Amino acid sequence: MLDIKFVREHPDAVREACRRKKIEADVDGLLQLDQRVRELKTVFDEKKAEQNRASKSIGKLSPEERPAALQGVKTLSEAVKDLEAQKKEAEAALRPLLLQVPNIPADDVPDGDTDEDNVELRKVGEPPTFDFEIKDHVELGRSLDIIDIERATRIAGSRTYFLKNEGALLELAVLRFALDHMVAKGFSPMLVPNLVRRVAMEGTAYLPGGEEQAYRTVKDEDWLIGTAEVPLTSYRMGDILEASELPVKMVGWSNCYRREAGTYGKDTRGLYRIHQFQKVEQVVLCRADADESLRWHQEILANSEEVLQALGQPYRVVNVCTGDLGRPQIQKFDIETWMPGRRGYGETPSASRFHDFQSRRLDLRYRSETDNRPQFCHTLNNTVIASPRVLIPILENGQQKDGSVVIPEALRPYMRGQEVIEPKQ
């Protein structure tokens, strides 16, 4: 959610943002309503002040003097009530309009319609070449006896899986490796609620709008998180932080649940697009300073790149274009890892910065040391690693002619030193 003052003062920037992001928002209607709200407020304030003065003086009157004075104030009070109703109605209509308004994309976000227009910033690592016919992760998972999708489907439906044997250990290894990497960088490790109230979903801007994408419990209205970003960013909701507490650097580990509605027939094979996975996620809360925000954006992006590099995975970084950017983001960098089975790069981590778009909804503020007024924090987040999706490149890139898979060195300490996963049959 943007500051209404900002919209008022920079309507053209807001219209430009709508145009670039291809998001509809009634900016003119919003501005007209804002004007009306302020006019009503001025009139209401004046009348109410008059009433307050009159009321106050009644308290000081003697019992004999009161009845006469009461008559006059009563009509005044009725007029005030009427004005208040009008004002409230206008204010209530304002919020939904404001919620439609997208955040302003950064200048260096490329224009475009879909992810095909995302701009590649850099490639790191060379996709491996194979002198044999490669298997994809589904085939490898079966021959190594580490992934079972068929049986999962029987008991849990589409887009589900079992990880077993080294598959289970490999997932825990990669997650733990990612977590340790972030803890070494000063991020606080957090195990978070996976089931949250509506406020947290709304505060992080997943609701309203994302109802179809999230699971909800039937008896209580609780939501299964699609990412640890939800509880982590909401963690200090409603607080006024001391400036000395910033930046808040957190790394959370959670299960993530996504309905993947509207994706029927898309990415149906294997572990790419599934209903449940585990993710290590980094979240930063920092001062309301665009430059500082940008520096953190680069840093959290680098953190995730370091993890992929340590795992020896070839990847590229793309600057996500306006049409593929969500409403809340200023800018987003996706990291795409080479997946031989797809003969291309597949999305893995995704680093976003929001400025105060989320914190305004969450009422997440800090008291700056310069001027003493509370200000909204800036929020950022990035995936460190999401599994089992990351197992796809690890298995596919690491496969050998004999059907075995080499475990990245960085993970071996978490696998009791195991170097290779051998085929079972």
Place this chain on the structure above:
RNA sequence: GGAGAGGUGGCAGAGUGGUCGAAUGCGCUGGAUUGCUAAUCCAGUGAACCUGCUUUCGGGUUCCGAGGGUUCAAAUCCCUCCCUCUCCGCCA
């Protein structure tokens, strides 16, 4: 699941129709004192919004969980909802 208690400023915690944006304590800021630190003393210290010949100065409105009601007047009375806690039961 059964019974009860409660939601007040950065925090703790008074306040049960007007003198309450709200006592007191802690914290914080400034000052005094002080070999240093601590302690002590004095002063200040909520937020949002509107507005004033945008002047580190003023005026106003709103906010005591949320929403509604009673009243000239509500933190205080009534209703609805949300949330938290305690005890009992059940249980990983």
